[in-house]
Amino acid sequence: MKHSLNEIFKEAKLLHAVEDISSTKKRLRIEIPSDAIENEIKDSLERLRQKTKIPGFRPGRAPMNLIEKRFGKEVEAEALEKVIPEFYSRALKEAELTPVTTPVFDEKFDFKRNSPLNLSLTVEVMPKVENLHYEGVKVREIPIVVGEAEVEDSLKRLQDERAIFEVAEKEIEMDDIATFDYIDCEIVGEEKDPTLKDEILKMGNEVFPLDIIEKMIGKKKGDVVEFTKTFSEMFRVKEFAGKTLSMKVMIKEVKRKILPEIDDEFAKDLGFENMAALKEKIKEKIYDVKKRHAVKIQKAEMLNKLIESNTFDVPETLLKNEMETLVIQQANTSLGESKDATKEKSAFEEEKKDDEELQAEMRQKALKNVQASIIVNAIGQKEEVTVTDDEVKERINVIAQRLSVKPEMMMNFYITKDGSLEGLRHLIYEDKVIDLMLSKAVFEKGE
Known part of the structure; x- marks a missing residue:
């Protein structure tokens, strides 16, 4: 009797479960029942028989041995390409592992018809981060003050823009x-x-x-x-x-x-009733900028405390990818020209720093970034944080408004850059998780 793939899944087990190479690298030994592969091969051969024209036979009437002789090897390869990932995914799920790389076969497997297929696969996985105590983390309270001099500086910049x-x-x-x-x-x-x-x-x-x-x-x-x-x-x-x-x-x-005079007429040209109203709006904007900066500092401090209090290994591939990202960011930053010879010399001397020292600094920064990302994802899963399509659209609208472009243009930018909106969705996800973590923190007055 032919069994469905789901029925075969229920019966199949990991042959030797999971072998720990390290906390972030695992070896999976999987046995795929012969029925799973054979059923797929036979289904594919039958589909080919129904549509293949062979001289002397009507479609669907050719002997199966002729179909198999002509297409057997090709169909076997296609069956393996389909069945192996399905059993691999199931094995990961059964072992409660989250992969960060595609699996690597430890050895060339020997496939024989009507025999179980034994596989040995190595894969990097996310570490298990447990007992995260993120409620009640002490975070420094940052007072926000907007001085009159800051308002005046902003007014002068507005004045300069309209010169x-x-x-x-x-x-x-x-x-x-x-x-x-x-x-x-x-x-x-x-x-x-x-x-x-x-x-x-x-x-x-x-x-x-x-x-x-x-x-x-x-x-x-x-x-x-x-x-x-x-x-x-x-x-x-x-x-x-x-x-x-x-x-x-x-x-x-x-x-x-x-320069124009800074007076009520100047304020009216900018759409305000008078100078007092303009100053109040400027003060609000400065406050908002400072508030966002303060929250950014608090989030960083909170994540640093969680990183320090939770020790775990990170997948080498994630670390390597993050280092490559930081190198690209550093290269883009270095393109900016210094304003004077002293800064040019400083930048040049920085470039000459020992390669090993630079690598060590970059690796340490990348390590913290990856650790923070793993912690955020672990907390997000525990708190069941999700991002809706409406939240993605709202973020696109906010960014588009800030850059004075149409939302459609902003959406096309992300799709062109990343191939989809999943990168932006993940950024929103991380923001939501970190906001949630910060809402559970305890704020202490600084010195």
């Missing part, structure tokens, strides 16, 4: 805009670049090297400025990194910055 520039017969000062022509421009040792006209530069531009800007300060329309600049190996524009640039420019025009 206008007008042509002036004057010497160049910081914050002015200068228009100039390149008379001569070359990278020493290379072919000269063609001259450019009507280039515009704002004095104090954070991208343009400060020492070049300082050469222009005090100059006026008609003046010619010459300078030579040797860029560090860390300069973000690769074409200039480690090279010397020689330039000669002529100032064509100077524009000075004119």
Whole structure:
């Protein structure tokens, strides 16, 4: 009598259960009953017989031995590809293991028709984190104060954003805009670049090297400025990194910055009734930013305490993946150009640090990140935290509003980057779990 796969599952057991290679690496020895494979092979052969045209036979009437002779090996391979993952998944479930890598066969298995298939598989798994005491974790209370000077600084930034520039017969000062022509421009040792006209530069531009800007300060329309600049190996524009640039420019025009008055009219232009209302809104925004920053610190402190009080191994693959992520993030951060020569030198010296020391630092940071993620997932499972589709849509809307783009564009960004919205869903999941953990913490006043 033919048994269904579910019936076979009920009867089948792990042959030798689970062998511990380490707390995060297991060897599973599985015996797949011959019925499971044979049933799949026969079903596939019958489907092929129904649709395959063989000379001298009507579809579905060809002898099974002919079908098997023609398609047997192919069907056997397909049957194994289907049945092995099903039994492997069941074995993991039976052993209560969560894999973090695909399994590796310890040896080449020998498959014979109508015989049980014995497999030995090695797989990395999530560690079991038990007895997590996350209720009542002591967290430092962080007072939030918004000073008047902070409000004034924000007002000045708003004022600066709404500045206008007008042509002036004057010497160049910081914050002015200068228009100039390149008379001569070359990278020493290379072919000269063609001259450019009507280039515009704002004095104090954070991208343009400060020492070049300082050469222009005090100059006026008609003046010619010459300078030579040797860029560090860390300069973000690769074409200039480690090279010397020689330039000669002529100032064509100077524009000075004119700031609007900070008064009730200024507030009304921004959509507020008066200056008091604008200041109140600024104060609220500063408070919100500080509050988010304080909560971020509290969450980090809480996770650090849980990491310190819970010892467990982490899967080497997760650690390796996290280190690769940190390396990419560090490389992207290093692309930014320093504002002055001192910072350039500091960045260069940092780059020269001993490789082993850098690796150790990166590994330690990656280890903490992975440990935190494992703890969060363990607590999330215990608390049965879930993320709904509506919560994903809401997060997309919030991000889109913050970036002033359409939600559809934001959704396409995540799908293009990750292939689905599961990455964003997991971020929301972690946020919900950590918020839950923080709600169960005990806040203590700091010193």
